[in-house]
Amino acid sequence: MAKSSRILIKGGKVVNEDCSAVSDVYIEDGKIIEVGPNLQVPSGARVIDAKDKLVIPGGIDTHTHMELAFMGTKAVDDFHIGTKAALAGGTTMILDFAIPQKGKSLLEAYDRWRSTADPKVCCDYSLHMAVTWWSDEVKREMETLTKEKGINSFKMFMAYKDVFMLHDSELYAAFSQCKEIGAIAQVHAENGDLIAEGAKRMLSMGITGPEGHELCRPEQVEAEATQRAITIAHTVNCPLYVVHVMSKSAAKVVANARRDGRVVFGEPIAAGLGTDGTHYWDKDWAHAASFVMGPPLRPDPSTPGYLMDLLANNDLSVTGTDNCTFSVCQKALGKDDFTKIPNGVNGVEDRMSVIWEKGVHSGKMDENRFVAVTSSNAAKIFNFYPQKGRIAKDSDADVVIWDPKLTRKISAKTHHQAVDYNIFEGMVCHGVPVVTISRGKVVYENGQLNVRPGDGRFIHRQPFSDFVYKRVNQREQVGKPTAVIRKPYEGKVIAI
Ligand code: URP
Ligand code: ZN
Ligand code: ZN
Numbered sequence: 336m337a338k339s340s341r342i343l344i345k346g347g348k349v350v351n352e353d354c355s356a357v358s359d360v361y362i363e364d365g366k367i368i369e370v371g372p373n374l375q376v377p378s379g380a381r382v383i384d385a386k387d388k389l390v391i392p393g394g395i396d397t398h399t400h401m402e403l404a405f406m407g408t409k410a411v412d413d414f415h416i417g418t419k420a421a422l423a424g425g426t427t428m429i430l431d432f433a434i435p436q437k438g439k440s441l442l443e444a445y446d447r448w449r450s451t452a453d454p455k456v457c458c459d460y461s462l463h464m465a466v467t468w469w470s471d472e473v474k475r476e477m478e479t480l481t482k483e484k485g486i487n488s489f490k491m492f493m494a495y496k497d498v499f500m501l502h503d504s505e506l507y508a509a510f511s512q513c514k515e516i517g518a519i520a521q522v523h524a525e526n527g528d529l530i531a532e533g534a535k536r537m538l539s540m541g542i543t544g545p546e547g548h549e550l551c552r553p554e555q556v557e558a559e560a561t562q563r564a565i566t567i568a569h570t571v572n573c574p575l576y577v578v579h580v581m582s583k584s585a586a587k588v589v590a591n592a593r594r595d596g597r598v599v600f601g602e603p604i605a606a607g608l609g610t611d612g613t614h615y616w617d618k619d620w621a622h623a624a625s626f627v628m629g630p631p632l633r634p635d636p637s638t639p640g641y642l643m644d645l646l647a648n649n650d651l652s653v654t655g656t657d658n659c660t661f662s663v664c665q666k667a668l669g670k671d672d673f674t675k676i677p678n679g680v681n682g683v684e685d686r687m688s689v690i691w692e693k694g695v696h697s698g699k700m701d702e703n704r705f706v707a708v709t710s711s712n713a714a715k716i717f718n719f720y721p722q723k724g725r726i727a728k729d730s731d732a733d734v735v736i737w738d739p740k741l742t743r744k745i746s747a748k749t750h751h752q753a754v755d756y757n758i759f760e761g762m763v764c765h766g767v768p769v770v771t772i773s774r775g776k777v778v779y780e781n782g783q784l785n786v787r788p789g790d791g792r793f794i795h796r797q798p799f800s801d802f803v804y805k806r807v808n809q810r811e812q813v814g815k816p817t818a819v820i821r822k823p824y825e826g827k828v829i830a831i
């Protein structure tokens with residue numbers, strides 16, 4: 336495999352989120368130098384023929400949890416294996432979550448995540464920060480993270496009672512601070528109190544298997560929290576990003592809010608777009624448990640198609656995976672009690688193919704919308720566009736040569752992830768990455784990876800993303816409530 340830092344991609348159809356055109360792409364030293372027809376081959380350049388193929392921006396997975404310590408164990412895809420698998424699937428950047436324990440410093444969590452990830456990542460990455468408790472110190476640290484550490488997004492949990500969950504007054508405070516510092520508030524929208532009550536009820540009824548996981552947190556538990564988060568965010572004029580939108584009900588809440596003019600973005604994930612929650616009722620416990628994640632996949636089998644329709648028409652905005660993988664022996668921590676099954680599924684390797692198959696091959700969206708929802712919208716919302724998410728002069732050379740006609744069958748036997756099952760097992764997808772270029776280097780070709788841990792870089796993100804904050808700032812200027820000027824009331828006041 337050539338190690339050339341000069342690459343000319345010839346004759347492919349360059350697809351951005353707004354247009355497609357047959358063009359060559361010249362890459363040098365990690366950057367796209369030129370895009371245009373019939374470019375001359377510069378000396379020493381490796382030429383890659385992309386005729387009849389698409390040349391797209393590398394995928395950006397907005398939501399991963401590599402090697403997360405969670406529910407008594409640790410996710411098996413670490414930053415090395417997880418980012419390698421990402422590259423094999425055509426994803427060239429991930430956004431992971433630094434999650435401090437309640438009462439612990441956000442800055443300390445940031446340092447820990449950076450020192451874990453930096454030496455291991457094979458592709459570029461960035462971090463969202465979780466806010467799992469509230470204090471003046473947390474408020475100050477959010478500002479430091481935004482001003483000095485390249486963080487512009489903070490995730491608040493409305494679920495995981497007593498672990499990560501915030502109450503409404505804390506959400507109000509955290510969202511207010513996000514607005515002040517120019518960050519995007521993200522929410523895990525499920526009602527944690529109702530889940531806790533529902534889980535007790537299921538267990539008392541003798542329902543201990545994975546189906547109990549869905550039964551104790553049905554769609555309305557997600558939809559209620561989604562509506563509540565949107566209401567709180569609107570109250571303080573804070574932009575909101577709803578992570579892992581898993582149900583039709585929650586997606587409708589997001590869509591309606593957008594139609595009401597709210598600055599809110601919804602993120603469906605590969606799992607929710609590619610499969611459903613009927614698996615929780617499978618007779619094979621290990622199979623059923625492998626789909627356990629929060630919020631759950633929904634047993635209504637029309638859910639994935641519905642979420643894809645909303646993604647296609649911009650009711651939902653962007654896609655991640657929530658890749659948080661636990662092998663069967665780890666899932667088995669909950670073999671007698673579904674509340675102890677570590678929550679999380681795979682997706683980082685298969686997201687691009689699953690979305691192509693269910694979104695583009697099905698005719699729901701075109702190739703440009705595919706690029707919008709797999710990379711450019713993420714780069715715009717989280718403020719690193721057009722550095723990434725676009726094939727253009729001066730953008731980072733994170734590029735995928737995509738064959739829309741080729742098919743591949745997803746299987747745990749052939750995937751590059753560490754987890755010992757795949758929730759998309761057996762799915763045949765049109766849309767295959769044939770070459771992945773990360774930071775200007777061919778890192779995946781002919782089914783072979785050529786990567787080194789530590790080759791990826793942390794991407795610093797500035798606050799006040801134009802894509803999000805132009806509207807928010809203008810509303811702040813013109814929408815401030817003002818007091819009515821009146822003469823003082825001079826009449827009688829009753830004595831109490
Ligand atoms: O099941 C999930 N989603 N696991 C990861 C943690 C989270 O809530 O995103
Ligand atoms: Zn979550
Ligand atoms: Zn099944």
Ligand code: ZN
Pocket residue numbers: 398399400657659
């Ligand atoms: Zn997550």
